[in-house]
Amino acid sequence: MAAAVVWRRGAAWLRSCRANRELPGVPRARGCAGSREVVPTCERYAVRRLPFARLADGDVAFFERLMPGRVITGEEEVKPFNVDWLKSVRGCSQLVLKPQTTAEVSQILRYCHERNLAVNPQGGNTGLVGGSVPVFDEIILSTALMNQIISFDKVLADGSALDCLTSLRKDNTGYDLKQLFIGSEGTLGVITAVSILCPQRPKAVNVAFLGCQSFAKVLETFTTCRAMLGEILSAYEFMDEKCMELVETHLKLSSPVADSPFYVLIETSGSNSTHDEEKLHNFLEQAMASGLVTDGTVATDEKKIKVLWSLRERITEALTHEGYVYKYDISLPVGKLYDLVTDMRARLGQSAKNVVGYGHLGDGNLHLNITAESYSHSLLEAIEPFVYEWTARCSGSISAEHGLGFKKRHFIHYSKPHEAVLLMQQFKAMLDPKGILNPYKTLPSAPDRSTC
Structure with missing residues (x-):
């Protein structure tokens, strides 16, 4: 079932967080995958908060009445929800909500929509949906997308429920809405139930x-x-x-x-x-x-x-022991799959600790990983956008299976034409007109939603 995140501290604390460019009580961080110190997202990527409402005591009281015993307000308890799975960056969300029914999710989103409170969907206990990273908005809702989805129940940004749950394998009546929401990384709605195909276990x-x-x-x-x-x-x-x-x-x-x-x-x-x-x-x-x-x-x-x-x-686990990891999830024509690893090693030389490649050859899916002792902006500039340009020249995809999230959203044009991105932004504006669902993720900022 879905879950959600928000910390109970006031707006003054959040403003102090941004003004000082660090989190109170948290040491300055190198941002290594193996380090205990984690850099605030807004510091590493200079992201600015969109003009959403600030979480108030009345908001927290509403959630506590709605879900007694399932609202997490403790700083230490919320902290894991703010950190991406690689432990490289952290956000400043203030509260964790754990709804158990579609009706509760609907009430949460309706309230947030009316109050203009930002909601950041996550992927349950397995990490953030699509590899997205938390930023610093008030609420994070979590949901898991599974392979072999046949149909789903979903709650839209305004709290309206979309009941499309069925076990039918074939249904070609109208548009296939399932495919629109799969891979949307929580930017269009929150999936609360799924019907999935479960193949028989091989003998x-x-x-x-x-x-x-x-x-x-x-x-x-x-x-x-x-x-x-x-x-x-x-x-x-x-x-x-x-x-x-x-x-x-x-x-x-x-x-x-x-x-x-x-x-x-x-x-x-x-x-x-x-x-x-x-x-x-x-x-x-x-x-x-x-x-x-x-x-x-x-x-x-x-x-x-x-x-x-x-x-x-x-x-992946072994790579985290190497220090900071730059991870890329690429799909390419099979014959070109490893050429990117070879070219990246030649390009980076001694500036990287290791450049490795592995993946699903049958799917043409390469996992390119580059390690360093700690995060280096100059190394990142040597990698990006070179890795995306290389992939685009080979007619590949810059995000094969893990989504664009926060880090790749401005590189979407390397895989999708301008017209396709505009259409995606129109879908987003239609289904989430206030932009409260998983802001800063998947799509580049639309012209009419520039940062404040």
């Missing part, structure tokens, strides 16, 4: 972890893999040797395949273990005989499968 799962001597071999292996495994192929992931070094060094994990420039994780999912194992065995024989793969291992039991997946899934 047979196999995982192969392989070593390749070049990215060209990774690509050839992928082509062979799709041809020979076909309907049972459920995942094809890759990572470079720098990623492996990080998980071995910081997390003490051990790779079953040693000294490879690239690693590939292949998962098959099916209903007949004998059939699937035979197909996988034939593929591995072909890959080894043709020199595509130099070494590898296969896991069929659940425990060993989890061990192999951890080498890929815990890369």
